[in-house]
Amino acid sequence: MRNKLSQDNVSYVVNNTGLADCVRYLINAADLELFFTENPALFNALINKSKSVAADAIISGNEHSLYELHRSLFELYNMNIREPRPGQDDNHSSAFLMSVRNTLEGYVEQQESKQVEKFDVEHLDGQDFLNHIKEIWKSNSTPEHEIFHFMEHKANRAQFNTYFKNDYMLNIRFYDLIVYSLIGIDEEVRPEVAENFWDEVGKGNPAHTHVRLYKNIFDELGLSLDESMLSDELNWQALEGYNLLMRHVINRKNYFKSLGSLAITELADPQQYERFVAGCKRVGLGENSQLLQYYEEHISVDTIHGDGWLNNVILPLITKYPEAKQDIIFGCYVRLNTSKAYWDSLYQKLLAQESSTSAIQYTPSGEALILS
Numbered sequence: 001m002r003n004k005l006s007q008d009n010v011s012y013v014v015n016n017t018g019l020a021d022c023v024r025y026l027i028n029a030a031d032l033e034l035f036f037t038e039n040p041a042l043f044n045a046l047i048n049k050s051k052s053v054a055a056d057a058i059i060s061g062n063e064h065s066l067y068e069l070h071r072s073l074f075e076l077y078n079m080n081i082r083e084p085r086p087g088q089d090d091n092h093s094s095a096f097l098m099s100v101r102n103t104l105e106g107y108v109e110q111q112e113s114k115q116v117e118k119f120d121v122e123h124l125d126g127q128d129f130l131n132h133i134k135e136i137w138k139s140n141s142t143p144e145h146e147i148f149h150f151m152e153h154k155a156n157r158a159q160f161n162t163y164f165k166n167d168y169m170l171n172i173r174f175y176d177l178i179v180y181s182l183i184g185i186d187e188e189v190r191p192e193v194a195e196n197f198w199d200e201v202g203k204g205n206p207a208h209t210h211v212r213l214y215k216n217i218f219d220e221l222g223l224s225l226d227e228s229m230l231s232d233e234l235n236w237q238a239l240e241g242y243n244l245l246m247r248h249v250i251n252r253k254n255y256f257k258s259l260g261s262l263a264i265t266e267l268a269d270p271q272q273y274e275r276f277v278a279g280c281k282r283v284g285l286g287e288n289s290q291l292l293q294y295y296e297e298h299i300s301v302d303t304i305h306g307d308g309w310l311n312n313v314i315l316p317l318i319t320k321y322p323e324a325k326q327d328i329i330f331g332c333y334v335r336l337n338t339s340k341a342y343w344d345s346l347y348q349k350l351l352a353q354e355s356s357t358s359a360i361q362y363t364p365s366g367e368a369l370i371l372s
C-alpha cells in the first residue's frame, strides 16, 4: 500500500519524524513527483531537514544524527538494488529523492576529503603503484584488528550470531556491488570483473551462490533472514561502511574510488576469514556441516580476486588514465577508515554482549545451557 501524500501529512512527517523514517515514507509514496512539484515549500523544508541532520552528524559528530544520516542513505541506495516487485519502485528515479541523496552525500564527501590527504603517487607507475596499494593495505591491516583475535580465541556462540547478523547486509550485497562494477566498463577489464561475478553466482549453480552460502549459515543456526530486522541490527558505523561501497559503485563520479575500496575489500577478506574460521571451529561451528563454506570459499577465491583486481583491472586502467591514481588511493584509505570504525564498534558491541551472556554456555551442537 503506497502512502498517499497531502500537505498535512508531509508537513507532519518532515517536521516530526526522524530523517530516515521521513525518507522511507517518501520512497513508498504515490505521486511523489507531482506532489513536490506542486508544493515546493515542503520540498525546501525536506532539504533543510536533510542539511540540518547532516551538519549535526558530520560537523558536530552527534551519534543520533550520524545514525539518521547513514540510515537515510542506506534506504536511498536500497532503491537501486532491492529485488523488483510490481508497483514498488515508482520513485526510483525521483529527482526530489535524488536531491536529498546528493545533499547528504555532499556532507559525507566533504568530511572524507578532510580525513584523507593528497597522495604523492603521480610518479608511481605499473607494478610500483600496485605495490603501493599492497603497502597501504598491509600497514593498515584489518586482520590485525583485535576483533579477529577475539573471534579466533574468545568469542562465544551468541557473539558469533551477533557477528553474522551484523555482516549480513554487506555480504549479501557484494553481488550487487560487482554487478554495478561491470556496467559500461573498459572492455579490457571486463573478463576479470566478470570472473568475480561468476564466482558470486556460484559459477551457475544456484546452491553455491555466495548469497545462498551466507544464507545457509542463518538457516543452520536458526537465525531470521528478515532483512528489515537485519538492517535494524546495524549501527551508524556499519551503515557508513556499507554506504561507502554503495556510493562508490552507484555514483559514476566515484568509479575510480571504487577500484580502491573494492581492492582493499578483496585483499583483506582472506586473512580476516582465516582467523574467523579458526574461531568458528573452536566453538564447534561447521564441524559436521557446510556452515563455513561461505568463508572457506572466500579465503580461496578472494586471494585470486585480490591479485586479479590489481593486475587485471587497476593496472590497465592507470596505464590508460594516470590521473585516476589519486582517486584509487583515496578509495583505499576511506575503505580502511570505515572498516576500522566498523570493527571498533562491532568489537565493543560484542564485549557488551559478553557480560549479558556470560551465564549462558553452548553445547557443541549449539544448544544453550542456562547456568544458574
Ligand SMILES: [Fe+2]
Residues within 6 Å of the ligand: 174, 200, 210, 298
Ligand atoms: Fe562473495
